[in-house]
Amino acid sequence: MxxxxxxxxxxxxxxxxxxxxxxxxxxxxxxxxxxxxxxxxxxxxxxxxxxxxxxxxxxxxxxxxxxxxxxxxxxxxxxxxxxxxxxxxxxxxxxxxxxxxxxxxxxxxxxxxxxxxxxxxxxxxxxxxxxxxxxxxxxxxxxxxxxxxxxxxxxxxxxxxxxxxxxxxxxxxxxxxxxxxxxxxxxxxxxxxxxxxxxxxxxxxxxxxxxxxxxxxxxxxxxxDLTEQGERAYLNFGHTLAHAIEAVTNHAVSHGDAVGYGMHYAALLSREMGGADLTAHTRAFLAYQRPSTLPFLTFEQLWPYMARDKKADAEGVRFVLLQGLAQPHLTRVPEEVLRRAFAEWQRQLTPAAHH
Structure with missing residues (x-):
């Protein structure tokens, strides 16, 4: 061209x-x-x-x-x-x-x-x-x-x-x-x-x-929405966990790879919160991407970074989730749901989780 x-x-x-x-x-x-x-x-x-x-x-x-x-x-x-x-x-x-x-x-x-x-x-x-x-x-x-x-x-x-x-x-x-x-x-x-x-x-x-x-x-x-008062936050789909992975691994996991992993977590959360099950899409993407192997990470390691995410406000952490394809929304997720979805994410994606 x-x-x-x-x-x-x-x-x-x-x-x-x-x-x-x-x-x-x-x-x-x-x-x-x-x-x-x-x-x-x-x-x-x-x-x-x-x-x-x-x-x-x-x-x-x-x-x-x-x-x-x-x-x-x-x-x-x-x-x-x-x-x-x-x-x-x-x-x-x-x-x-x-x-x-x-x-x-x-x-x-x-x-x-x-x-x-x-x-x-x-x-x-x-x-x-x-x-x-x-x-x-x-x-x-x-x-x-x-x-x-x-x-x-x-x-x-x-x-x-x-x-x-x-x-x-x-x-x-x-x-x-x-x-x-x-x-x-x-x-x-x-x-x-x-x-x-x-x-x-x-x-x-x-x-x-x-x-x-x-x-x-x-x-x-x-x-x-230049300054992320509302809709711009949707561009952060998958990024709350991704940024935490980058920080905890000191960028040993690259941004794009972390976003691949983070989108799958966000898809699991979306399903837990009553949205459509889009995990087949995010798994298909991970199969294409072949991201670098994750070290074994615990929820406790990642949580402080997720809590400091820029979508957080005085009342806590908000996640971008999907009701369906092209239907994003920003919502607070209870901690027990975050932990349950994380355990499933870890079971699916972290080799060390099986040991």
Whole structure:
């Protein structure tokens, strides 16, 4: 798909912007700023970084630790110091090139430097394209949990160049598919069989359309509810347990894999709470995803992190559950139900639970 055939998805709200999805987009990048700070993880292919540098002529290029290793207050502080040291002014821009963790950090740097400069996202992972880079959530992790410090700071533009996915390891691609599958469960069931299709992969001719349809789900939700007062919480289906798994394992289980496991738990909870039984869907996804093996985890280990989840309020923890396909709702779940579903989840998914 040449760049001219890119699909454009509009994200509305107070700060509207466009997400372009297509092939061959990197060579078309341009931003209307004289000073640009380009941030990327140090494990990106150098040819890809060079292509973006050629298009944008950045004032400053910073190579950062990969994945969640860049989402720390230490890295955030160091990047701000480098940007300030380069004398970037208020009309400058920060461009985040990389996966979801990198774009989360880059957006938070843009939101914080001089109380906010322009931010552009160039996601290079499937997870980044369909989830992290769209929606304006930026931030870093704290030892106490995922994404506990950050800001809502929408990008000015997002370019999702599907060609960049060809260099991803298969496992990383399948990780990102978790967010597409989640969008299918909560809003657009047509996405479910497309993710599970035998030819679904980085070179699938259908991939740009699948990504664009998944982005459209998120774009619709964040247009209506940027700051998660209501509907946006539905995008966190499966994420309450997922974030806890990431925190307890110190990110040894990746975000996408944790979401795969977390969606199955949320499906078990949905069934326990009187919703449709969608566990066959979540099990089929896990069979496709083949996530990394879970260490043996207890409810007691995970519970403190679930209790700190950002959907929690003064009265306790709320979960996104499904009454049926594309019928999400946010509800409090009694602790005995959480424990009962967890025991079943553990029995089904943790090899060590059988010993």
């Amino acid at each position: 040449p760049a001219t055939e890119a699909r454009r998805i509009e994200v509305g709200g107070a700060s509207p912007y466009t997400v372009e999805v297509g092939r061959g987009l990197l060579s078309t990048l341009s931003v209307p700023h004289k000073q640009v700070a380009l941030l990327h993880p140090d494990d990106l292919p150098p040819s890809l970084v060079a292509q973006v540098q050629a298009a944008l002529s950045p004032t400053l290029t910073l190579s950062l630790p990969p994945r969640d290793d860049c989402k720390t207050l230490e890295v955030f502080s160091a990047v701000l110091s480098r940007v300030a040291g380069a004398n970037l002014t208020r009309d400058s821009a920060v461009v985040g090139l990389g996966g979801g963790a990198l774009t989360d950090l880059a957006g938070f740097v843009a939101a914080s430097y001089l109380r906010g400069v322009a931010y552009y996202a160039v996601p290079t992972t499937l997870l980044g394209m369909v989830d992290a880079a769209v929606g304006g959530k930026t931030g870093v992790n704290l030892p106490e949990g995922k994404n506990l410090a950050g800001a809502f700071w929408p990008p000015k533009q997002v370019w999702a160049d599907v060609d960049t996915l060809a260099s991803l390891p298969d496992a990383t691609f399948r990780e990102g598919a978790a967010e597409i599958f989640k969008h299918g469960l909560i809003a657009d069931p047509s996405l479910l069989p497309r993710v599970l299709a035998p030819d679904f992969g980085p070179r699938s001719p259908e991939l740009p359309l699948v990504i664009a349809d998944a982005v459209a789900v998120k774009a619709g939700v964040v247009t209506r």
